[in-house]
Amino acid sequence: MFRPLSIFIGARYTRAKRRNHFISFISLTSMIGLALGVLAMIVVLSVMNGFQQEMSSRILGMVPHASIAASEPLDDWQAVAAKAKQNPEVLAAVPFAELEGMLSYRGSMQPIQLQGVDPALEPQVSIIGNSMIAGKLSDLQPGESGVVIGAITARRFQLKVGDKLTLIVPELSAVPGGITPRMKRLNVVGVFKVGAELDSSLALINVADAADIQRYEPGQVQSVRLKLKDLYQAPQVSAAVAADLGANYQASDWTQTQGSLFSAMKMEKTMIGLLLLLIVAVAAFNIIATLIMVVADKGADIAILRTLGATPRQIMGIFIVQGTVIGTIGTLIGCVLGVAAALNVSQLVGWIERVSGQHVFSSDVYFINSLPSQLQVTDVVLICVAALGMSFLATLYPSWRASRIQPAEALRYE
Template identity: 45%
Template sequence: MFKPLIFYIGLRYTRAERRTQFISFVTLASVLGIALSVVALITVLSVMNGFVEQISARMLSMTAHATMTGKYGQLDDWQALDQKLANIPHVQGAAPFINGQVMINADRRVSGTVLTGVLPDKEANVSEVAQKMVDGKLGDLVAGQYGIVLGAELANYLGVMMGDKITVISPQVNSTPAGVVPRMRRFTVVGIFKVGMFEYDRNMAFIHLDDAAKLFRMEGAVSAVRIRLDNLLDAPRITLALANQFAGEYAVSDWTKAHDNFFQAIKMEKRVMSIILLLMVAVAAFNIVSTLIMVVTDKRGDIAILKTQGLTSGSVMGIFMVLGTVIGLAGTALGVVGGVLLSLNIADLIHAIEEATGFKFLSAEIYYISDLPSKLLWTDVYGIAGMAFLLSLLATIYPAWQASKVNPAEVLRYE
């Protein structure tokens, strides 16, 4: 079978000989170093992707895909907008809401909270709060009965349970003969929800829309209308089309603007983590330099003989680049296979370790996510494999160049 000379010799140098066992061991160590670095990088990025997916899903389960309000920060006729949205493509549901900052007092504990007034029957069209209830039902919010649904962390902090009374203090004030006093209203806890994110479970509460209108003095108006779209990822384009369709009559925003800082921070964290782990790959890849230098030193006699028989310096350089490329390719391939397998099975592996050791890595009492999530993205795998192979290839250039500079006369003089 035909084999180009430089490939034949380069591949032959990858096989161990009795007098070069140490070099073979160093070569194996270089391969394993690249493989382990690639495994670590793929696994860490997959776990980060898993965490981001779970956190994003929980966040977006409570966040509207888009929001529409009036020019002056409120809607005076939300029913008319609701009817218009019912006939617009890509809009699956809409629900009005009123929200504001309040203080909630229970016995001796006080907490600042975002209080949101909703219509229970319509809220299910735009959020999943009704599915996140751990006590009571969202439908237990009835106009005029002043019931309230609290986040689990907020209820725990206030020390309240179902049926307890709490006082909601609005920043708006009433003028009385005794002076200016804040508006206060007693509410009864009729439900508790748990999303699994501190931001919502600790800082949110829901009441009926009509009760919120009375508390915030917005009778007949709402803060805005939340909208659910058929394609979450297409929200920016759809909201732009809505803004153009209503010609500035309403202010429109989407979830990417509401949580832009969070997603930008996640992207930056992933980018920085990738760079840090790529340095591990670079260190492992440049172990090839020391391996090839040792091979060049050991094969100086062979190189001299090959040159005397007419092999050019470029061909000698190609031989050792083939050798280094094989090492890098083998390490990258092993790393990709190991990283993919570990990423796909890391949850089961962690469970097995927890059962064997009795140690819980992610305790449900401490962390909101008690299982180690993993989401393998093949774009990450391709990028990591390509970068690892490129670094390995670059690491072969200097030793191969040194091999091409071997002077046959100087080497053979002492043979």
């Protein structure tokens, strides 16, 4: 069977027992280091993917994917919603209002972002129905001044269902200052918890009550909220819907309000990935030290091969094969262990919590109480390709040095 000389000898050098056991030790540590680096990158990036997915599902499950508004309040939001749903990317369209103010309770105050919603239609576009921990969303009846607040707000003010608080919103007026505060008494009818910063900054009221605060006519709403198939296409889809409705309509989407948060998470993942890649680089370039010592150990063998007719290219190929085999084995071991660890990291953390009796992620401190993990094939492929590429590059200089050995010089003292 035909087998190239470089591959045959390089493979034998990889598995042969060397006279210098230190070289074997360095080769083994290079392989282990590469495996650990690949494992760490796969696990960490999978956990970061899990965090990003968890935050996306919670935050983007509460804030609008996109909304359509006009220069004037919408008199017939149903017609706008029907037109919007003609776009195949739009799954649902419901009435929506948004305003900012301050909540006041027994002398304490905090800023709040209010969403005016229709409790019967809101579950079509948000996860609020599955996030209620007290009360019901359906208790937001028009004209009753009900409000659903977040769990952090309820804990900060020590509020429960049935308590009353005061909403303060700014209102334009003809007084010299131009703005006067307007107060409205609200009744707490429910508490939600999504496990994100929204638990402290968001509250929901009925869309009719929001229209009353904004001094709209009965039946008028501020905008129409859209739920999209692909939320990452929100800018394009919302702009297309607004264009179909006419020049009087404007579109906004989640990238304008939450885009900086997700851009920061993406940048964080990129930077951590690059830092972890340095671990892989250190392990990969340990192959240089291994091969340089192998070349020194095999100097006489290289000289004999040259006298038998081996070309410098073949000699170079022998050590490229040897270093590549070390890198490939280390990468494959790290890939297998990393994939297994990434798929079971949540169970592993749970087991550690049960054994130690301590909560790694306490719900009282963190927004999540578990360690999410989402393995992505593209991440695994990129990590393995990077590790293999650096392992190959690490073989080039020692292999070139081996190809430059002169037989007469190597065999002078043999």
